[in-house]
Amino acid sequence: MQHSRSIGYYEILDDIRSDQATELYDYLMFNYNKYVRPVRNNSDILNVKVGLKLIRIDDVNAKNQIIRTHVYEWQDYSFIWSPDDFGGIEYIQIPNDLIWKPDLVLYNNADGDYQVRSKAKAFIRYDGTVTWNPPMIYKSYCPINIHLYPFDKQNCTLKFGTWSYSGSLVNLQFLTDHQSILIERGWDLEDYTPSIEWDILDLTAIRHEIVYACCAEIYLDLTFTCVIQRKSLFYTINLILPCTNISVLTVLVFLQPSDSRKKITLSISILVALLVFYLLLIELMPPTSFAVPLFGKYLLFTLVLLSLSIAITIITLNIHFRRYSTSYIPLWFRNILMIYLPKVLLMKRPSIPSKYIYKKQKSTLRYDNYQLRYQWQDERQRRKIATATNQITYIAQQIENIKNEKEISEEWRFIALILDRLFLIIFVSVTLIGTFESFRHAPSLYKPTTSINPICYLYYPPINDSQWMKICN
Numbered sequence: 001m002q003h004s005r006s007i008g009y010y011e012i013l014d015d016i017r018s019d020q021a022t023e024l025y026d027y028l029m030f031n032y033n034k035y036v037r038p039v040r041n042n043s044d045i046l047n048v049k050v051g052l053k054l055i056r057i058d059d060v061n062a063k064n065q066i067i068r069t070h071v072y073e074w075q076d077y078s079f080i081w082s083p084d085d086f087g088g089i090e091y092i093q094i095p096n097d098l099i100w101k102p103d104l105v106l107y108n109n110a111d112g113d114y115q116v117r118s119k120a121k122a123f124i125r126y127d128g129t130v131t132w133n134p135p136m137i138y139k140s141y142c143p144i145n146i147h148l149y150p151f152d153k154q155n156c157t158l159k160f161g162t163w164s165y166s167g168s169l170v171n172l173q174f175l176t177d178h179q180s181i182l183i184e185r186g187w188d189l190e191d192y193t194p195s196i197e198w199d200i201l202d203l204t205a206i207r208h209e210i211v212y213a214c215c216a217e218i219y220l221d222l223t224f225t226c227v228i229q230r231k232s233l234f235y236t237i238n239l240i241l242p243c244t245n246i247s248v249l250t251v252l253v254f255l256q257p258s259d260s261r262k263k264i265t266l267s268i269s270i271l272v273a274l275l276v277f278y279l280l281l282i283e284l285m286p287p288t289s290f291a292v293p294l295f296g297k298y299l300l301f302t303l304v305l306l307s308l309s310i311a312i313t314i315i316t317l318n319i320h321f322r323r324y325s326t327s328y329i330p331l332w333f334r335n336i337l338m339i340y341l342p343k344v345l346l347m348k349r350p351s352i353p354s355k356y357i358y359k360k361q362k363s364t365l366r367y368d369n370y371q372l373r374y375q376w377q378d379e380r381q382r383r384k385i386a387t388a389t390n391q392i393t394y395i396a397q398q399i400e401n402i403k404n405e406k407e408i409s410e411e412w413r414f415i416a417l418i419l420d421r422l423f424l425i426i427f428v429s430v431t432l433i434g435t436f437e438s439f440r441h442a443p444s445l446y447k448p449t450t451s452i453n454p455i456c457y458l459y460y461p462p463i464n465d466s467q468w469m470k471i472c473n
Contacts, residue, residue, distance in 0.1 A: 020087040038076040051175030053188040107159040111139040149293035150235035151442035161221030189454035199451035202227040254424035258320040320416035
């Protein structure tokens with residue numbers, strides 16, 4: 001019974017407070033004009049305090065899409081009441097479309113709707129302080145700098161200002177610091193959700209006073225700057241390492257023996273793999289024509305290197321399978337290829353197997369004077385001996401030709417082997433130097449930057465918290 005009485009008491013109390021809130025609402029909205037600037041005198045300046053809270057970075061491209069929430073605060077003299085007259089009510093919430101609001105717009109908007117549109121209610125205190133906290137997804141134009149992609153940093157700004165009111169009518173101020181022009185920690189990260197692709201390096205806010213060509217009055221704007229850096233681990237594992245692997249395979253082509261007849265097949269296979277890989281990368285790289293990304297340069301470098309290796313492989317294969325004499329080569333060039341280059345490259349010409357060598361013996365059978373040594377009476381036997389001698393001489397000549405052909409073939413093979421070794425050293429050097437030079441300009445590889453600590457970016461930090469002060473300096 002006592003429990004039911006307490007429930008009834010609270011219900012009666014809630015009804016009373018609801019009636020008083022309704023009475024307060026009617027009192028505040030009586031003769032209220034939301035189209036007139038809420039000041040007592042038309043010459044008075046209305047101070048509007050603006051803050052920005054970052055919730056999440058959703059996407060960064062030519063159109064920077066960032067989920068943020070605003071905090072607006074200003075004084076409206078029409079919303080002043082005594083809490084004692086309305087049952088101790090100190091605040092009330094009113095739909096924002098029923099009250100005056102500063103016409104703040106995002107100047108560099110990329111979504112087509114410049115006005116801040118939200119159905120969030122305004123929080124109004126008894127002293128006339130109006131606080132409006134509308135959550136929004138802002139898409140702003142952000143100049144994308146892809147010179148160091150995927151190790152790039154982006155500097156994105158959001159410029160907010162009143163479209164209709166000059167600085168003599170509405171004075172824009174920062175929420176936590178009314179006098180400063182520059183705030184080093186101008187954003188609130190209390191509800192920030194870390195991005196899987198970007199690290200935040202700096203968050204600043206600047207107040208500008210600008211005189212436009214159209215008007216004589218000074219207009220104010222608050223510019224919030226966000227410096228972010230791309231997390232490169234994904235791109236290093238999935239893009240850079242496979243491309244570097246292709247560069248290594250390009251060099252290994254020169255180690256494959258020409259006799260295997262698979263050198264050109266390996267080169268073409270690597271080229272096809274690189275082109276397929278390049279087509280996949282086009283979808284990931286930012287589409288812009290202002291500059292070539294760092295990784296794009298490295299990819300083009302690898303493609304040129306692979307094309308040159310294919311051309312050189314064709315030349316070396318042509319040399320390897322030549323069979324005509326090298327006597328037409330200039331003597332100085334032949335000496336360079338056959339004598340000096342092998343010494344520089346620490347190579348030694350392989351010896352010809354003995355089965356290909358025929359040592360020519362001085363013939364003891366001479367047809368001119370065989371009649372003096374052998375006296376044959378039968379003319380028929382003399383003809384047989386002459387025929388056999390000619391056949392033996394022909395066989396010896398063919399053996400000599402085979403030996404010469406083998407020596408010529410071995411010379412061309414040795415020249416091709418020398419060129420393979422030479423271009424192997426050249427390509428290894430060029431690949432190492434090109435890779436080092438390509439990524440030397442990415443400072444994040446050898447100068448890692450530290451991202452900000454979201455705990456330190458609070459509009460209302462904890463009071464007398466020594467641990468927070470130690471962490472956030």
